Amino acid sequence: MLFNSVQFALFLPIAFLCYWGITQIRPKAQNLFLIGASYLFYAWWDWRFLGLIAFSTVVDYVVGQRIYVHLDDRRRAKAWLMLSVMANLGLLGFFKYYNFFVDSFVDGLQALGYTPESSYTLNIILPVGISFYTFQTLSYSFDIYYRRLKPTTNFVAFAAFVSFFPQLVAGPIERASNLLHQIERSRKFHYTQAADGLKLILWGLFKKLVIADSLAPMVDDIFAHYGTYPSSTLILGVVMFSFQVYGDFSGYSDIAIGTAKLFGIELMSNFRFPHFSRNVAEYWQRWHVSLSTWFRHYVYIPLGGSRVSKRRAVFNIAVVFLVSGLWHGANWTFVFWGGFHALLFIPVFLLKRNRIYMESVIGQNSFLPSVKEIGQVLLTFGLVTFSRIFFRSPTLTDAFGYIQGIFTDVRIAAYTHPVGYRMIDYYVLMLLFVVYEYRIRKNERNPFHFKSPVVRFVLYVLVIFAMLLFYDDGVNRSFIYFQF
Amino acid sequence: MKKFVLKSVVYLGLILLALELLVRAFHLHADDPPKMIDEFGVEKRVPGSKGHYVKGNRRQHFTHFSINGSGFNSYREFEPSEDKYEVALVGDSFIEGFHQDYDNSLGKKIEDRLPKVEVFEYGYTGATMAYQMHLVDAYRDRFDKIDKVILYMKFRNDFDSRKHRADYELVRMLKTLPFRIRENCKLWVYGSNYGMTLPIKNIAGAIWKGLNFIRGRDHGDVAVPEMGVSSVTERIDNFKKLIATYGWHTEKTILLLDSRVTDGRFLDFCDENGIRYLDFSEVFQNAKAPVTLVYDKHWNDYGRELIAEVIADYLQKEVKP
Numbered sequence A: 001m002l003f004n005s006v007q008f009a010l011f012l013p014i015a016f017l018c019y020w021g022i023t024q025i026r027p028k029a030q031n032l033f034l035i036g037a038s039y040l041f042y043a044w045w046d047w048r049f050l051g052l053i054a055f056s057t058v059v060d061y062v063v064g065q066r067i068y069v070h071l072d073d074r075r076r077a078k079a080w081l082m083l084s085v086m087a088n089l090g091l092l093g094f095f096k097y098y099n100f101f102v103d104s105f106v107d108g109l110q111a112l113g114y115t116p117e118s119s120y121t122l123n124i125i126l127p128v129g130i131s132f133y134t135f136q137t138l139s140y141s142f143d144i145y146y147r148r149l150k151p152t153t154n155f156v157a158f159a160a161f162v163s164f165f166p167q168l169v170a171g172p173i174e175r176a177s178n179l180l181h182q183i184e185r186s187r188k189f190h191y192t193q194a195a196d197g198l199k200l201i202l203w204g205l206f207k208k209l210v211i212a213d214s215l216a217p218m219v220d221d222i223f224a225h226y227g228t229y230p231s232s233t234l235i236l237g238v239v240m241f242s243f244q245v246y247g248d249f250s251g252y253s254d255i256a257i258g259t260a261k262l263f264g265i266e267l268m269s270n271f272r273f274p275h276f277s278r279n280v281a282e283y284w285q286r287w288h289v290s291l292s293t294w295f296r297h298y299v300y301i302p303l304g305g306s307r308v309s310k311r312r313a314v315f316n317i318a319v320v321f322l323v324s325g326l327w328h329g330a331n332w333t334f335v336f337w338g339g340f341h342a343l344l345f346i347p348v349f350l351l352k353r354n355r356i357y358m359e360s361v362i363g364q365n366s367f368l369p370s371v372k373e374i375g376q377v378l379l380t381f382g383l384v385t386f387s388r389i390f391f392r393s394p395t396l397t398d399a400f401g402y403i404q405g406i407f408t409d410v411r412i413a414a415y416t417h418p419v420g421y422r423m424i425d426y427y428v429l430m431l432l433f434v435v436y437e438y439r440i441r442k443n444e445r446n447p448f449h450f451k452s453p454v455v456r457f458v459l460y461v462l463v464i465f466a467m468l469l470f471y472d473d474g475v476n477r478s479f480i481y482f483q484f
Numbered sequence B: 001m002k003k004f005v006l007k008s009v010v011y012l013g014l015i016l017l018a019l020e021l022l023v024r025a026f027h028l029h030a031d032d033p034p035k036m037i038d039e040f041g042v043e044k045r046v047p048g049s050k051g052h053y054v055k056g057n058r059r060q061h062f063t064h065f066s067i068n069g070s071g072f073n074s075y076r077e078f079e080p081s082e083d084k085y086e087v088a089l090v091g092d093s094f095i096e097g098f099h100q101d102y103d104n105s106l107g108k109k110i111e112d113r114l115p116k117v118e119v120f121e122y123g124y125t126g127a128t129m130a131y132q133m134h135l136v137d138a139y140r141d142r143f144d145k146i147d148k149v150i151l152y153m154k155f156r157n158d159f160d161s162r163k164h165r166a167d168y169e170l171v172r173m174l175k176t177l178p179f180r181i182r183e184n185c186k187l188w189v190y191g192s193n194y195g196m197t198l199p200i201k202n203i204a205g206a207i208w209k210g211l212n213f214i215r216g217r218d219h220g221d222v223a224v225p226e227m228g229v230s231s232v233t234e235r236i237d238n239f240k241k242l243i244a245t246y247g248w249h250t251e252k253t254i255l256l257l258d259s260r261v262t263d264g265r266f267l268d269f270c271d272e273n274g275i276r277y278l279d280f281s282e283v284f285q286n287a288k289a290p291v292t293l294v295y296d297k298h299w300n301d302y303g304r305e306l307i308a309e310v311i312a313d314y315l316q317k318e319v320k321p
Helices: A006-025 A027-069 A074-111 A130-145 A155-163 A176-184 A191-224 A231-262 A280-286 A289-300 A310-328 A332-350 A371-392 A396-408 A423-439 A453-470 B002-025 B106-113 B129-138 B140-145 B168-174 B177-184 B186-193 B198-215 B232-246 B264-272 B281-285 B301-319
Strands: B035-037 B043-045 B050-055 B061-066 B085-091 B117-123 B148-152 B253-257 B277-279
Touching: A006 A027, A006 A231, A006 B198, A027 A074, A027 A130, A027 A155, A074 A130, A130 A155, A130 A176, A130 A289, A155 A176, A191 A231, A191 A423, A191 A453, A191 B002, A231 A371, A231 A396, A231 A423, A280 A289, A280 A332, A280 A371, A289 A310, A310 A332, A332 A371, A332 A396, A371 A396, A423 A453, A453 B002, B002 B186, B035 B168, B085 B106, B085 B129, B106 B117, B106 B301, B129 B140, B129 B148, B129 B232, B168 B177, B177 B186, B232 B264, B253 B301, B277 B301, B281 B301
Parallel strands: B085 B117, B085 B148, B148 B253, B253 B277
Antiparallel strands: B035 B043, B050 B061
C-alpha cells in the first residue's frame, strides 16, 4: 500500500478512528491494533514476506533478553549479538545482495580468464522495507549490548515497534531507545499533535506528487538517452534528479512522521533541508538523518570514531560511506557513490569543519543568506548533485558515459518534455519550491508555520491545487527508496 | 478527538469548495455539450451549446466549440441548397473537432482553399461507420442536396456493428440528477479528465460488487460477452451489411482514410466494389512536423492543414466545383 494511493487514503482514516476508538474502550489493545494494521499494510504489497518481519521480531526479542542476561559476560553477550547480526544481515544478504555478490564473483573470475559453466544467481524478489526494518531491529540488540537500553518484556510492544506501519517500508530507521518506550506506554490523543501530523502528511504528499512525480518523466528520459543530449540537458537531468529524489524520499518521510503523529507517536526527523547545507558534513547531518545516525552509532563509533589516530579515523569514515553506499543497493554504482562522498567528507573532517554547522541553518539570523552562504550552498549542492549521477545510473558504464557527455558535448540547448508539456511550468515550480523551503528552513516539522489561519488555509488550498495541476496518471507512483 | 474530526471535515469541505472555485476561475475543466437524440434517431449535441475544450491539466490546450442549429460543432449552419456546392464531412471526434477552435476546423480550412464550397461537419464523438451511414440515410432530404459526402473512417474501430442503434439509455442516464450534479461539479470533471477519480471509481465499483455478492445478486465474475469484432472478414461483412441497409451512393460518397492503419483486404474490397477512398497516409508520412496533438492523437493544426489540402485537391481535380 503506497502512501500516495487511494487505498491508503481509505485505510488511514479507518485505522485512525478504530485506533482511538479502541483506546477509549481498552487502552492496552492499542499495540495489538497497531500490529494488525501494520501487517495488513504490509500484506497489501505482498503477504508472503510477513514471515520475515515475524522472524526478525522473534529473533531480536529473544536475543535481546539473552544479551541482557549475559551483559556481564561480554563474550556470551557478544555471541548473542552476533546471532542477531547474522540473522538480520543474513536475511538482508540473501534477498538483497546474494545475486550481486555472485555476479561480482563471476565477473572477477572472468577477468582472470575463467568462465563458469552455469549461472548461480537466483530469481528472488527484494522484500520491500527489508533494509529498514532489519536495521531497526538490529539497533535494539546493539543498544542492549552497549547498555543503552533494557530489553522489553512486552512482546506485543516489541512486535509493534518492529512492524509500525508508517515507517516500516522506508524509515525513518528508528533507534529502539527513541521509539520502543513510546510504544510501551499507552498513548493519549493530543489535538495539536494530530493536526501537525495532518500538515506533515499534506506537505509530504506535495513533495512526492508535485515535485518528485512531475520531474520523474524528464529524469527518466534524460538518463535513458544521455548519449543523445548535450551537456546543458545532462546537467538539467541530474539537477532535476536531485529535486526528484529529495521530494520523493523526504516526502515519504514527512508522510511517515505525520502518520505516526496521528497515532500519538513521534518519529525522528529524517530530512532537515539538506540542500541548504554549507558543506558536505552539514549535508550528512540533514540528509537521511536516521540512516546517518544509525551508521554513526553502530558502525563509526564501534570502529573507534574520531577518537583514534587521524589515519584510522579517515579509514573509519571511508568504511561508513562505502557500507552506506552498499546499503542503498546491490550495485557498484552505489559503492562508487558512497566512495565519492567519502572523498568529499574527508577533507572537511581533516580541516575540522565537520561540526561547525551543527547548530545553525543558512540565514540563521537574517532574512536572506549571505553571498558566502549562497556560494557554499551552490558548491555543496553541485557536488552532491554530481554524485547522484552514480546513484541514478543503472551501471558504472552509464554513469561514466553520462559524465563524459557533460564534459565533451558542451552545448546549451533547450530541452523538450518527453510528452511535450510546457517546460517553464517545471522551472517555475522548482524555483517556488526552493523559495518556500528557504522560508520554512528552521522547522522541518511544521511546514505551515504561519500565525494567520487565513494564510495557512490559503497554503493548504494552493498545495492541493498544485497536486491537481501536476498530477500525471502516466507516472510510476512508487517511492524510489522502496527499492532499497 | 471529536473536535479534531469535526474540524478536519470542515476544513476538507472548505478546501474542496476553494478548489472548485479555482478550477472554475482558471477554467481548467473541459466542457461537454449535452447530448441528445433527435426524431431520426441521430445522436448529436443540443443546439446552441457553447463552451471550451481543455486538454493538459494546466490548460495546455484550450479551444472553443459552438454547436450549431443542427447539433454539430461548426461555425456555420447547415443549410444545403441546390445551387451551391456543398460537401458533408461525416465522422467521429476527429471531425467533431472539440480539440480545435470551431472556426479553425478542417471544414473551414477546406473552405479557405475553395471559396465556392461549403463544408458541413457532421462530427460526433465515437461515431462508427454504422452511425455515419445511418445519419446520411436519416437526413436523406438534406443529403440529397449535398454534392459530396466524405466519411472519415478508422478500420479498427468503425466496423464493429451491422446496424446503428442510438444509445437512448446513455442519454437518459446523463440527464439523471447524479450525472447532472457530476457535470456541474467542475472539480470532479477536471479530476475525471486526468484519471484522478479512476481509483475512487474502481474502489466504489469493487465495494458495489462486494455488496451485491453479499446480497446474493452477484455470484462472482460473469463472463462479459465479446462486443467488438476481431477479424478483418467480419468487419468487411459488417460493412457489406451496412451498405445493404443504408445504401451507398458510389458517385457521391467517398471514404477518408489512412491506408497505413487500414487492412489491405478492406482496400481490395473497396477497389473491387467501386467504393472510392481518399488516402492521406502519404502526406502524413512526409509531414515535416508532428501531425497530432501533444496530449492525444487528434490532428493538430498542421495535421488538419495537410488533410484539408488532400481533400481540396481531390475536390478541385475530380469535381471542379
